[in-house]
Amino acid sequence: MIGATAAPLSVPRRIFAVFSILAVFIFGVFITWLYIVKFRLPLPRDPLGHKLATTLLQTLTTIVLPYLWAWKFLKLTPARLGFTTKNLGKSVLWGCALYALGFLAFSTCTDDPLLSRHPIRHADPGQATAILMTMGLHAAGTDFATRGYILLALAAFGPVSFAIVMQNLVWFYGHIYEINLFANCLGMPVAIGLFIGLGLLGDFIALRTRNVAGLAIAHVVLNIAMALSIRGL
Numbered sequence: 001m002i003g004a005t006a007a008p009l010s011v012p013r014r015i016f017a018v019f020s021i022l023a024v025f026i027f028g029v030f031i032t033w034l035y036i037v038k039f040r041l042p043l044p045r046d047p048l049g050h051k052l053a054t055t056l057l058q059t060l061t062t063i064v065l066p067y068l069w070a071w072k073f074l075k076l077t078p079a080r081l082g083f084t085t086k087n088l089g090k091s092v093l094w095g096c097a098l099y100a101l102g103f104l105a106f107s108t109c110t111d112d113p114l115l116s117r118h119p120i121r122h123a124d125p126g127q128a129t130a131i132l133m134t135m136g137l138h139a140a141g142t143d144f145a146t147r148g149y150i151l152l153a154l155a156a157f158g159p160v161s162f163a164i165v166m167q168n169l170v171w172f173y174g175h176i177y178e179i180n181l182f183a184n185c186l187g188m189p190v191a192i193g194l195f196i197g198l199g200l201l202g203d204f205i206a207l208r209t210r211n212v213a214g215l216a217i218a219h220v221v222l223n224i225a226m227a228l229s230i231r232g233l
Contacts, residue, residue, distance in 0.1 A: 017157040018154060024065070028066060051134050052130070055134055055137055055141070059141050063148075081149055085211075088213055094205045095219065098218065099218050103225050105182055106226055108185055109186070110229065120227050128231065131227075132223065143215045146170050147202055148206075155207065171195070179191045182194060
């Protein structure tokens, strides 16, 4: 099955497009790893500044640059990758329903020491706001990177099933920390099933609405709800 938005390209050009989509994203991840882990180039030393700097770097290398690549070389505008107001209301509502499942699971794990020691719990209002903004940027970026770039771009040139598989591999890998956290209170099988479910349902919403902005907004709302919950522990 070929994505409904696929351009009339020859098979070799489709294969090149799919390969380039994945290669550009992997390159962005590699550059981020190289900068932070391998070369340990200068970053702010305070935890908040460090997190903000790494989040901005990841946003540049795994979202901004891939979107520019898709737009410039594959003729996929940001709107075709979900950065649009079309079907925004529907995407927000479905996204909030989706991430409400995540919040329900989170609510059963509030006794976890990792949450009780979260820096946002005891931060002053200014620091808490900065932490929340960083969390929101990271959350929204996750949707634009996985459902926007990986899913919708791959679905434009190849089988939707392949796009879904690749999106969920990236989604799953990007939530290893959260999966381990939920595994402490829900058990590993339930935690894995939860995130696979969130990944697949999110794909359905993105493919049905062709809008990722609403999912990103809903993901930010989830982070706000979790932050308020942690502050109230």
